[in-house]
Amino acid sequence: MPSIKQIARNEAASSRFVSGHSLCRGCGIPVVVRTVLNSIEAPVVVINATGCLEVATTRYPHTTWQVPWLHIAFENAAAAASGVETAYKALVKRGRLPDEPIVFVVFGGDGGTYDIGLQALSGALERGHRFLYVCYDNEAYMNTGIQRSSATPFAANTTTSPAGKQSFGKLQKRKDLTAIVVAHHIPYAAQASISHWQDLSDKVVAATRLASPSFINVLSTCPLGWGLEPNQTVRFARLATETRYWPLYEVIEGHYRITEQPLDPSLPIRAWLEDQVRFKHLFQHEDAEVLARIQREVDRDWNNLKRRSEADAQWFARHSERLAKEWTGSAARPAPAMTSRTNTNP
Amino acid sequence: MPLKAPKIAPSARMRLLTGAEAAAHAMRQINPDVVSVYPITPQTPIIQTFAKFVADGETDTEIINVESEHSAMSAAVGAAQAGARTMTATASQGLALMIEIVYIAASMRLPIVMAVGNRALSGPINIHCDHADSMLARDSGMVQILTENAQEAYDLMVMAPRLAEHPEVMLPVLVSQDGFTITHSAEPVSLLPDEEVRRFVGDYRIPYPLLAGEVVTQGPFAMPDYYFEIKAQQVRAMRAAAQVFDELSEAYQACSGRRYQAVEGYRLDDADRALILMGSSAGTAKEVVDELRAKGEKVGLAQVRLFRPFPAAALREMLTGVGAVAVLDRALSFGGTAPLFAEVAAGLFGQTVSLSSQVYGLGGRELFPEQIAAVFHDLESTEGLEQPRFIGLRG
Structure with a gap:
């Protein structure tokens, strides 16, 4: 597993994503991009959906990217990656490219992944193209000014699900995209967060060892959209995991494993909600019913995940050796740790 | 009035082919690196025929059977930008779904060749021919060729990659044939020898491919300070395409005996x-x-x-x-x-x-x-x- 020193060394030796971009102060996205790209030793090619990341890093004639990078449109990053990966296969087959590993990494936001890009993602996962799809999930259309997406949590105030005299914000629960991805029977899918860099880095290593599609859904704080000071980015990402709203787990060959246990399993969701402007309306008049419903759903989802993870513990025990041996993906790197991980970044 | 048989000089390579089959033969002979496709009437026989050629080992093109035409065009852009000679095929609603990405392919100057079986646009839904689908692409920046019969559908498909990939052009090219009237009607078609087509088409080379190991940023964001200039470059490329088409017609005549004018x-x-x-x-x-x-x-x-x-x-x-x-x-x-x-x-x-x-x-x-x-x-x-x-x- 790359340590923080190795990640820092990779960043210093050849930064793949340099400074000078125009992402907001406190934006979680560069944390996602740097952690992902610095955890991959092999050459990478990045495919990017339209969104904050693309707009803020490639204003012509400038670029933040020090790797081959492609953007086409909003809803088609996974289809574009399918084309790039197939071209790689064709060119290697015909001797026009050396048979050396390239890791294809796709970055898309929640709008470009949960919503408009879902069909392209589903198609590419089913076809089995070899790429790592990383969704930086900041829970709304932030690039266009905080509109609700299907990743926006229940009761959040956005410009298209505003709280008002007759409304407490978004009326629907967020979509469980990771579960949808798992339903494509791909061998590796995970949820991660910018607050747990080691966990994210380990998942990137595990995901990119495979000659198949893999998917990591990374919670990424948006200070602007969530209503936070820029210095609160990591803290609120961490609170999402600690309150069990955004559990960190991985799904290997359909088997679930929680990779970070919350330090205090009784920490209420309120601890995450309370200081975010997008949930402020729930506390102005203490909307007990809505708050209770949010807590109930967090508890239910967490308990489901916990039960699944416990049921799969034996499978992991039986298969850890095989997985470590079999995972000889294209990128030469150490075997993934199959033992349970400890919280290395408290 | 009685109709006469098409005036095509008989040759040893004359085959009885539908327009769709003729286009698929052109694709087989061109042997592109990647073809990304989605079925739609009346284009389907093009990709079906081509898929069989691949299944029989007559070409080793990588086919991507995508989940929509939007993804067909998106994957084509990805493949072409990666450095692969890329083709696709569609019709009607399929072209309508692709259109967003057709504009982008043209602005990225990607020489993707697209075979189209012209079909009316919905609604009401209809499967037969008119040119409304091609006209959707009118202002997209794509070179557009409309053919008269199966022979032309074949010949112009063979010419299309060189037109698309010419350094002064570098634009996607659409070669269409009337749905059913051409796509599904068998006519005598004269095919060039495979090696002749390979020689005519030549190697695929584009500047700044994604997979050359170099740092490139493809598909960036251009604001009012650059957007207009990029569009003007497309205007010049389209102008160049007219000249290149004439030159290619002459070259094609030299190897086929058939000359096509704009x-x-x-x-x-x-x-x-x-x-x-x-x-x-x-x-x-x-x-x-x-x-x-x-x-x-x-x-x-x-x-x-x-x-x-x-x-x-x-x-x-x-x-x-x-x-x-x-x-x-x-x-x-x-x-x-x-x-x-x-x-x-x-x-x-x-x-x-x-x-x-x-x-x-x-x-x-x-x-x-x-x-x-x-x-x-x-x-x-x-x-x-x-x-x-x-x-x-x-x-």
Whole structure:
């Protein structure tokens, strides 16, 4: 597993994503991009959906990217990656490219992944193209000014699900995209967060060892959209995991494993909600019913995940050796740790 | 009026093929690196035939069977930008779904070749031919070729990669054939030897491919300070495509004996009346011209093959001295002028010629020789010509 020193060394030796971009102060996205790209030793090619990341890093004639990078449109990053990966296969087959590993990494936001890009993602996962799809999930259309997406949590105030005299914000629960991805029977899918860099880095290593599609859904704080000071980015990402709203787990060959246990399993969701402007309306008049419903759903989802993870513990025990041996993906790197991980970044 | 067999010189390589099969043979011989496709009538026989060639090992192209035309075009852009010669095929609603990405492919200057079986657009849903789908791509920045028969569908597919990939062009190229009329009708088609096609097409090379190991940023965000210049480069590329098409036609003639012009004049010398049209109906119209010529009528026609870039100068020259021209469109523009008519009117601006706009064949309605003859007779008098007409419309 790359340590923080190795990640820092990779960043210093050849930064793949340099400074000078125009992402907001406190934006979680560069944390996602740097952690992902610095955890991959092999050459990478990045495919990017339209969104904050693309707009803020490639204003012509400038670029933040020090790797081959492609953007086409909003809803088609996974289809574009399918084309790039197939071209790689064709060119290697015909001797026009050396048979050396390239890791294809796709970055898309929640709008470009949960919503408009879902069909392209589903198609590419089913076809089995070899790429790592990383969704930086900041829970709304932030690039266009905080509109609700299907990743926006229940009761959040956005410009298209505003709280008002007759409304407490978004009326629907967020979509469980990771579960949808798992339903494509791909061998590796995970949820991660910018607050747990080691966990994210380990998942990137595990995901990119495979000659198949893999998917990591990374919670990424948006200070602007969530209503936070820029210095609160990591803290609120961490609170999402600690309150069990955004559990960190991985799904290997359909088997679930929680990779970070919350330090205090009784920490209420309120601890995450309370200081975010997008949930402020729930506390102005203490909307007990809505708050209770949010807590109930967090508890239910967490308990489901916990039960699944416990049921799969034996499978992991039986298969850890095989997985470590079999995972000889294209990128030469150490075997993934199959033992349970400890919280290395408290 | 009886129709005669197509005038194609017999050759040892003559095969009985539908237009769709002919296009698939061209693809097999070109042997692209990647083909990304999604089925849609009447294009499907193109990709089915091609998939069988791959299954039989006659070509080792990588096919991506995507989940929509939007993804077909997106994957094509990804593959072409990666450095692979890439083709796709579609029709009607499929092209409509692709259109967003067609514009992007053109602006990224990616030489993707697209085979289209022209079909009417919904609604109502219809599977038969008109040119409304091609017209959707009119302003996309794609080079557009409309063919008359299976032979042309084959020949122009073979020419398309070199046109698309020419360093001064670098644009996607659409080669269409009329749905069912051409895609599903078998005709004798003369194929070039495989090695001749490979030699003609040559190697695929684009500047700054994604997989060359170099740092490139492809598809960036351009604001008012650069967007306009990038569009102007596309304008220049499209202009260059006209010249390159003529050069390629000559080169293609050298190896096939068949010469294709951007706009082909048929018996226009000394003609006083002429038709302008595109696609399979040009074949029918040529028969009608012959019949009327045999009766001493001074009629001719101009068949437009290259709709983008539009060969306005050649058309103007060709029609010098013609008194009345009817433009037959197989597409509409509601509340405006039909697309081919608009091009011709702009191209002939300032000329002393009477122009008539006539729309025919929407949703696959047949155009009969008698109706074409009637259009020529309409042109004998300029009275009422300024009113657009619909051929074969009831009520």
